[in-house]
Amino acid sequence: MVVSREKTPTAQETFLQMAQAAGLRGRLLITIGLLILIRFGIFIPIPGINRTEFARAISNSPVLGFLDIFTGGGISTLGIFALGILPFINASIIMQLLTAAIPALEDLQKNEGEAGRRKISQITRYVAAGWSVIQSTAITIGLLRPYALGDPFWFVPETVLALTAGSMFVMWVSELITERGIGNGASLLIFVNIVASLPRTLGQTIDYAQTGGRQAVAQVVILLLVFLVMIVGIVFVQEGTRRIPIISARRQVGRKLYRERTSYLPLRLNQGGVMPIIFASAVLILPQSLLSFVSNQESVSPVAQALIAVTNALSPGSWAYVGVYSLLILFFSYFYASLIVNPEDVSKNLKKMGSSIPGIRPGEKTKQYLEGVLNRLTFLGAIFLSFVATVPTLVERATQVSTFQGLGATSLLILVGVAIDTAKQIQTYVISQRYEGMIKQ
Numbered sequence: 001m002v003v004s005r006e007k008t009p010t011a012q013e014t015f016l017q018m019a020q021a022a023g024l025r026g027r028l029l030i031t032i033g034l035l036i037l038i039r040f041g042i043f044i045p046i047p048g049i050n051r052t053e054f055a056r057a058i059s060n061s062p063v064l065g066f067l068d069i070f071t072g073g074g075i076s077t078l079g080i081f082a083l084g085i086l087p088f089i090n091a092s093i094i095m096q097l098l099t100a101a102i103p104a105l106e107d108l109q110k111n112e113g114e115a116g117r118r119k120i121s122q123i124t125r126y127v128a129a130g131w132s133v134i135q136s137t138a139i140t141i142g143l144l145r146p147y148a149l150g151d152p153f154w155f156v157p158e159t160v161l162a163l164t165a166g167s168m169f170v171m172w173v174s175e176l177i178t179e180r181g182i183g184n185g186a187s188l189l190i191f192v193n194i195v196a197s198l199p200r201t202l203g204q205t206i207d208y209a210q211t212g213g214r215q216a217v218a219q220v221v222i223l224l225l226v227f228l229v230m231i232v233g234i235v236f237v238q239e240g241t242r243r244i245p246i247i248s249a250r251r252q253v254g255r256k257l258y259r260e261r262t263s264y265l266p267l268r269l270n271q272g273g274v275m276p277i278i279f280a281s282a283v284l285i286l287p288q289s290l291l292s293f294v295s296n297q298e299s300v301s302p303v304a305q306a307l308i309a310v311t312n313a314l315s316p317g318s319w320a321y322v323g324v325y326s327l328l329i330l331f332f333s334y335f336y337a338s339l340i341v342n343p344e345d346v347s348k349n350l351k352k353m354g355s356s357i358p359g360i361r362p363g364e365k366t367k368q369y370l371e372g373v374l375n376r377l378t379f380l381g382a383i384f385l386s387f388v389a390t391v392p393t394l395v396e397r398a399t400q401v402s403t404f405q406g407l408g409a410t411s412l413l414i415l416v417g418v419a420i421d422t423a424k425q426i427q428t429y430v431i432s433q434r435y436e437g438m439i440k441q
Contacts, residue, residue: 024429031181034173035192041169042079046162048155049078050147078144080166085189087135088171091128092186093275095120100339128171129164136163183425184418191418194411226395227412230388234416237384240269242377244370248355265346265357267374270381272336274413277389279336280328284321322394326386333382334375343370388413 045051099105099120108116140159148155170189177185209220243264287310347366356362360369392412 027180027182027429031177031188034177034181035188038081038170038173038189039192039196041081041166043077044080046078046080046082046159048148048150048158049144050149051078054078054144054147080162081170083132083135083163083167084193085170085174085186087132087167088128088174088186091124091131094127095124096339125171129168132164132167133160136160139163182422182429184421187418187421190414194415223395226391230391230412231416234388234413235420237270237381238417238420241266242269242373244373245358246350246355247358248353267341267377269377270385271340271378272333273417275336276329276332276382276385277413279332280325283328284325322390325389329386329389330382333378333385337374337378341374343367343374346370
């Protein structure tokens with residue numbers, strides 16, 4: 001096989017390595033097999049539930065529609081993997097917040113090296129187990145118990161046990177994909193769950209275009225063009241970085257003199273990825289989810305009346321919805337960027353390494369400069385995220401095409417982001433195989 005000498009493998013080399021290299025081929029087969037296993041598990045039913053009545057009751061629930069994005073329809077189909085990877089994702093977010101707030105966890109992450117990261121991973125698993133129990137209990141009592149066919153008393157612990165065990169199995173599979181597959185196990189599971197809903201969505205859209213005449217075809221074409229333009233924009237923004245030049249001072253090690261070296265510090269335009277949209281969507285869905293728990297009461301309480309007013313005011317497509325959604329995305333973008341990049345730590349590390357930014361004094365001035373750059377980048381990224389989050393909803397209402405509901409901004413960002421990360425991961429394996437082949441020669 002002819003090996004390219006460039007840093008980035010060509011598409012031909014990548015596909016040849018995927019087909020011929022035993023190591024990469026084995027990782028791909030393990031990943032595909034485990035993803036298929038998880039998809040089968042979603043359709044293994046939880047026993048003791050009147051599925052017909054449940055499907056009729058939740059047919060228009062926005063809360064379950066949002067959760068089904070991450071579970072691939074596991075909640076609406078009531079499979080044993082209904083929770084999917086959600087508890088592990090929530091536990092990871094909780095641990096990120098706790099690591100920034102608790103000095104002991106921060107020291108464990110920064111100063112203990114690989115052993116510290118393993119301890120934090122183990123703690124994250126315990127948090128995921130506890131969170132899955134909480135989520136499964138809330139879903140069982142709040143949503144599933146009215147549709148129980150057997151003894152309601154035993155129905156709750158049995159269902160909670162089944163959902164928790166399924167969630168823990170999914171978490172274990174995601175770690176297997178990360179360790180023995182091509183990596184990004186949790187992200188790939190979400191990616192596959194979203195892709196699994198595409199055939200149904202496309203089928204409904206084609207039926208709508210065939211039965212609605214020319215006007216329906218034009219509406220669908222406009223909506224598809226908007227999605228295509230947004231995908232291209234997401235790729236550019238996800239890959240967009242601000243490269244801050246870094247100069248390393250001249251130093252001498254023994255008798256060898258190292259000259260000044262110029263490198264750069266990459267700061268991404270969208271530091272938080274899809275997380276700000278997920279957090280903002282969760283906050284907006286909170287009134288609707290609370291309303292679903294209090295709406296079964298015989299008399300409408302003041303709390304229920306307030307929730308109804310908030311839900312009506314924040315209906316998707318309204319100006320209040322767009323404004324609140326954009327403000328929440330802006331807030332969570334800055335919040336998540338502060339967790340990922342700490343200008344004070346970066347300035348201290350640069351000073352320890354004898355490096356500096358041209359024209360900026362080390363220490364406090366470097367910290368202030370990085371904070372200013374990061375704030376401007378975060379603001380631009382938040383504006384883009386707000387645009388991506390609100391435009392699909394507005395276009396759907398304008399064109400009156402509702403078949404793409406659920407495949408919104410969150411799904412698009414996840415699909416594009418995971419596809420880019422997975423492609424880079426495969427290219428990394430191809431480069432490693434390339435250099436192993438060179439060494440053997």
